[in-house]
Amino acid sequence: MHAKSKAQQMAAGAALSAKRGDRKASSLKGASKSMFRSMSEAELHEMAATRQKGKPSHTSKS
Numbered sequence: 001m002h003a004k005s006k007a008q009q010m011a012a013g014a015a016l017s018a019k020r021g022d023r024k025a026s027s028l029k030g031a032s033k034s035m036f037r038s039m040s041e042a043e044l045h046e047m048a049a050t051r052q053k054g055k056p057s058h059t060s061k062s
Contacts, residue, residue: 001043003050005053005059011035013045 003009008031015035017023028036035044 003055005048005057006052006055007031007058009048009050009055011036012039012044012050015039016041016044016048055058 003012007042011030012035013023014028018025018028018032019027019041025033025036036048039047040047
């Protein structure tokens, strides 16, 4: 699954960093915390590696 926005891609990167032990999991908030708990390292890597070019900053929740 690829990131749909820059914010989602950045949250996945933060969660991936915590999964790998480069960052404390307790420092995560919001979407990155949820991603850390529910996604595998491979899924997070795929989402974090998504190119940002042409992506909106944020997407609506609807």
